[in-house]
Amino acid sequence: xxxxxxxxxxxxxxxxxxxxxxxxxxxxxxxxxxxxxxxxxxxxxxxxxxxxxxxxxxxxxxxxxxxxxxxxxxxx
Numbered sequence: 249x250x251x252x253x254x255x256x257x258x259x260x261x262x263x264x265x266x267x268x269x270x271x272x273x274x275x276x277x278x279x280x281x282x283x284x285x286x287x288x289x290x291x292x293x294x295x296x297x298x299x300x301x302x303x304x305x306x307x308x309x310x311x312x313x314x315x316x317x318x319x320x321x322x323x324x
Contacts, residue, residue, distance in 0.1 A: 252271040254308050260286055269315075276315040283311040 264286035265272070272281070273289070280298035282290040282305060289305070292298040297313060 249308055257309055258311065265311060265313060272315050273317045277317045279313070280312065280314050281311065284309055 251278045261283045269293060272322055276288065277293050279291045279293055280295060282298065282301060284305060289310075290298070290301045301313060302310070
């Protein structure tokens with residue numbers, strides 16, 4: 249797969265996540281999700297569970313994200 253195609257897939261999943269984060273918070277709050285082809289294909293309550301699930305997917309086509317409704321403070 250070419251780099252341009254990988255970038256297009258990654259950007260599409262990230263844009264979908266951003267556009268749908270509010271509804272995802274309602275359904276997947278405090279859960280890990282795997283996003284593929286602009287939809288959630290798997291969710292898990294722990295990091296270990298989602299990492300086991302990742303093994304069944306093409307890593308070039310997915311986005312793994314933790315969904316939470318509580319704001320997070322980042323310090324740099």
